[in-house]
Amino acid sequence: MLEVKDLTRTFKKFTAVDHLSFSVQQGEIFGILGPNGAGKSTLMKMLTGFLEPTSGTATVAGVEIRDKEKLKRVIGWAPQEDCFYGKLSIVENLQYFGSLYGVEDIEKRIWELVQALGLVDKRNALAESLSGGMKRRLNIALAIVHSPKILFLDEPTLGIDPISRMALWDVIKDIKKQKITIIYSTHYLTEVEQLCDRMIILRRGRVVKEATPQSIKKYGKTIEEAFFNILKNETDERTPDAV
Amino acid sequence: MKRMKGLQMLFKDAKLLLRDTKTVVLVVVTPLLITLILALLFSNLSTEAAVGNVKVGWCDLDQQGFSVEGAKLKLMDLGKNCNATAEQMVKEGSVAAAIIIPKGFQQQISEGHGSSLQLYLDTTQVQTAHGISTEVRALVEEMNQRIGVTFISEAWKKLKALNDQLAKVTDELEQAHQTTLTVRNQTQQLKDYLASVNLTQAEEDLATANRTLHEIQANLSIVQQKIQNYQLMVSSLLQSAVPLLNMSYNQSCQNQSIGCAALLEGITVIENASATLNNASLSTEVQTIAALNTTALLLPLNAIGDLSTAKAEVQENLTTLLATIDAYAANIDAIIVEIQGTHQLLEQYTARDPQYIVRAVSVDEKESLEQVSYLWIMTPALICVVLLFIGLFISSNLIVQERRAGTMLRNALAPVSLAYLIFMKVVFLFVLAIIQATLIVVVLMLFGMTIALNIYFLSAIAAICLLFMVLGLCIGCVVKSENSALLTSLVLALPMMFLSGIFYPFEMMPASFAWIGGKLPLTMALQALQKGMLYHGEDWQGIIVMLGVSVMLYIISVYLVWRKPVE
Numbered sequence: 001m002l003e004v005k006d007l008t009r010t011f012k013k014f015t016a017v018d019h020l021s022f023s024v025q026q027g028e029i030f031g032i033l034g035p036n037g038a039g040k041s042t043l044m045k046m047l048t049g050f051l052e053p054t055s056g057t058a059t060v061a062g063v064e065i066r067d068k069e070k071l072k073r074v075i076g077w078a079p080q081e082d083c084f085y086g087k088l089s090i091v092e093n094l095q096y097f098g099s100l101y102g103v104e105d106i107e108k109r110i111w112e113l114v115q116a117l118g119l120v121d122k123r124n125a126l127a128e129s130l131s132g133g134m135k136r137r138l139n140i141a142l143a144i145v146h147s148p149k150i151l152f153l154d155e156p157t158l159g160i161d162p163i164s165r166m167a168l169w170d171v172i173k174d175i176k177k178q179k180i181t182i183i184y185s186t187h188y189l190t191e192v193e194q195l196c197d198r199m200i201i202l203r204r205g206r207v208v209k210e211a212t213p214q215s216i217k218k219y220g221k222t223i224e225e226a227f228f229n230i231l232k233n234e235t236d237e238r239t240p241d242a243v
Numbered sequence: 244m245k246r247m248k249g250l251q252m253l254f255k256d257a258k259l260l261l262r263d264t265k266t267v268v269l270v271v272v273t274p275l276l277i278t279l280i281l282a283l284l285f286s287n288l289s290t291e292a293a294v295g296n297v298k299v300g301w302c303d304l305d306q307q308g309f310s311v312e313g314a315k316l317k318l319m320d321l322g323k324n325c326n327a328t329a330e331q332m333v334k335e336g337s338v339a340a341a342i343i344i345p346k347g348f349q350q351q352i353s354e355g356h357g358s359s360l361q362l363y364l365d366t367t368q369v370q371t372a373h374g375i376s377t378e379v380r381a382l383v384e385e386m387n388q389r390i391g392v393t394f395i396s397e398a399w400k401k402l403k404a405l406n407d408q409l410a411k412v413t414d415e416l417e418q419a420h421q422t423t424l425t426v427r428n429q430t431q432q433l434k435d436y437l438a439s440v441n442l443t444q445a446e447e448d449l450a451t452a453n454r455t456l457h458e459i460q461a462n463l464s465i466v467q468q469k470i471q472n473y474q475l476m477v478s479s480l481l482q483s484a485v486p487l488l489n490m491s492y493n494q495s496c497q498n499q500s501i502g503c504a505a506l507l508e509g510i511t512v513i514e515n516a517s518a519t520l521n522n523a524s525l526s527t528e529v530q531t532i533a534a535l536n537t538t539a540l541l542l543p544l545n546a547i548g549d550l551s552t553a554k555a556e557v558q559e560n561l562t563t564l565l566a567t568i569d570a571y572a573a574n575i576d577a578i579i580v581e582i583q584g585t586h587q588l589l590e591q592y593t594a595r596d597p598q599y600i601v602r603a604v605s606v607d608e609k610e611s612l613e614q615v616s617y618l619w620i621m622t623p624a625l626i627c628v629v630l631l632f633i634g635l636f637i638s639s640n641l642i643v644q645e646r647r648a649g650t651m652l653r654n655a656l657a658p659v660s661l662a663y664l665i666f667m668k669v670v671f672l673f674v675l676a677i678i679q680a681t682l683i684v685v686v687l688m689l690f691g692m693t694i695a696l697n698i699y700f701l702s703a704i705a706a707i708c709l710l711f712m713v714l715g716l717c718i719g720c721v722v723k724s725e726n727s728a729l730l731t732s733l734v735l736a737l738p739m740m741f742l743s744g745i746f747y748p749f750e751m752m753p754a755s756f757a758w759i760g761g762k763l764p765l766t767m768a769l770q771a772l773q774k775g776m777l778y779h780g781e782d783w784q785g786i787i788v789m790l791g792v793s794v795m796l797y798i799i800s801v802y803l804v805w806r807k808p809v810e
Contacts, residue, residue: 081648083649083653095251096252100657
């Protein structure tokens with residue numbers, strides 16, 4: 001579903017993403033981890049067509065990331081910020097963005113989404129009046145209103161309370177059931193453990209570990225400790241269990 | 244499909260707008276309120292009235308009762324010795340200006356030395372300062388005119404009297420001229436008469452007389468001879484008679500008879516006659532006559548010769564005299580002509596109204612826009628400024644909000660081109676601007692402004708709305724926050740306002756500023772509207788330029804959003 005090969009992005013003398021290569025299968029939730037400045041956001045922007053790679057290639061659902069118009073139809077992106085109109089209701093937001101994608105039978109799709117994301121009761125409330133968790137759910141709903149093949153979630157649980165976060169996990173799991181591939185960028189290792197099938201750990205734009213949540217536990221008693229140890233013994237060599 | 248997307252975008256923006264009270268206020272209430280306030284302000288604004296309302300200090304150091312009657316100034320008497328006070332009051336802003344009448348002001352004027360008023364102006368009050376200065380200058384000009392007219396009127400009176408005297412002199416000269424002509428005629432007659440005097444004839448006559456005299460002389464000689472003969476005969480006769488008579492007497496007249504007395508008397512007579520005859524010398528007289536032939540007759544001949552010479556001299560003198568008289572007459576003629584010319588010139592001069600000599604040129608002002616209020620003149624500027632400020636604030640904020648909220652990013656993620664997305668924003672903003680323009684025009688019409696809603700005006704308004712909205716859009720694409728958008732809008736709009744010619748004409752600006760000012764969007768908009776509303780013309784080229792600039796700004800906006808769709 002996602003094939004990344006030697007993807008590089010430099011800003012003048014600074015290399016934000018340095019020859020990254022990895023692949024993601026359909027229906028997977030693929031975690032992207034790393035400390036601040038590791039290159040997560042730059043990678044996400046390149047994969048969603050917002051940033052031109054300096055070199056390397058990447059195909060998303062068979063579409064080369066430089067073919068932006070086609071790329072827009074196969075991807076969904078839920079940035080960490082709330083990207084919707086606060087003065088429109090949930091339904092109006094979905095209607096509007098659905099219409100931009102040319103979604104057929106938009107009313108049905110909206111109903112599916114509000115049901116799936118637990119927004120039925122608030123569907124006619126203005127978006128600005130929603131709670132933080134609901135806003136995140138709406139953000140995700142908007143990202144998948146056009147039924148993309150791959151969904152990019154950029155720290156979707158950032159800044160929301162634990163209950164909302166767990167509710168959001170359920171939503172993500174439900175999306176996965178729809179065979180939508182999810183690229184999940186986060187700082188929360190628990191989420192990776194709970195949600196992701198596989199992951200890569202980035203540091204200074206390079207992959208320092210590609211593994212499953214279970215396989216990295218051998219680097220520490222907890223996943224957090226393992227993560228810390230991996231970064232401490234920084235190496236870009238992929239361990240056999242990563243593949 | 245694309246049209247549906249466009250409509251969705253417009254509906255979405257409309258909903259967002261209507262649900263945002265602040266924006267509704269900005270879009271609807273603000274233009275109404277600003278236009279209303281400015282319309283109220285401008286409809287009663289008058290520089291003339293303002294000048295009449297400001298306090299002007301009056302400092303009369305001359306104390307000769309000089310006044311500026313008819314001045315439309317609100318004068319405040321500053322009392323005596325007020326020179327320093329007046330200046331101080333102007334500097335402090337207590338009065339907008341002060342007029343100082345110096346000592347000896349009236350006297351100097353009356354003596355013809357001239358004088359000057361002093362005018363202190365508070366130049367911080369630009370509009371009123373100019374108005375007061377103009378008013379005072381007008382007063383001084385009027386005063387100068389009055390003094391000039393009085394002086395010239397007096398001069399004219401004297402010149403007219405002089406002219407009358409000249410008329411009399413002309414009459415007298417004409418009389419002298421006539422006299423001269425008479426003298427000339429008489430002289431000419433004299434000359435002619437002299438010329439007619441024939442001395443040659445006289446000479447010939449005299450010669451003839453001479454010849455006759457010679458003949459007489461000859462005859463006289465004969466006569467003399469005969470007379471001598473007769474004389475001799477008579478003498479002898481007498482000599483014979485006397486003794487006879489004496490004897491007779493002696494003989495006959497012893498007794499003294501009467502006849503004897505007569506005889507005696509006769510003897511005496513004969514003796515006397517004899518004596519006379521003896522004494523008489525006829526030849527001597529004839530010789531005298533002969534002598535006359537050489538003297539008496541030569542003298543007239545000589546005299547005639549002298550007379551001819553004298554006649555020639557007199558004739559020459561008369562000719563000279565005639566020439567002199569002619570020259571004299573000609574001179575009198577020339578003097579008369581000169582005097583008549585001077586007379587006419589004086590008449591011509593004195594016929595001129597002193598008022599028009601002092602003020603030969605007056606200004607007959609014809610206002611291009613007669614009987615129009617200040618509001619009408621300011622209407623194009625009013626429309627442009629309100630549209631500019633509100634347009635910039637709304638459009639820049641709208642885009643900044645979209646970018647900050649991430650909705651621009653989400654829109655950019657959708658399969659809609661950024662160019663189309665921005666285009667629909669422009670359409671929405673354009674519709675908003677048109678609504679604002681309509682509100683402004685309606686308010687102005689309520690204030691009695693007759694705005695011709697013709698194709699040109701509507702096109703100009705549309706171009707202006709588009710231009711300002713796209714300019715705001717462009718600002719929104721550059722800045723990062725609403726505050727920055729507001730500040731940037733102000734930073735752009737305020738200089739544009741001052742450089743657009745609304746407050747100061749381009750001619751007053753430094754050349755570089757005037758050049759920049761002429762190229763600014765507000766100036767373009769203002770000139771296009773003024774052309775249509777104030778000058779009843781059309782500036783389609785200006786409208787095309789505005790559309791061109793709008794397209795350019797639109798392209799820049801698309802590029803900026805494409806480069807960075809989210810903050």
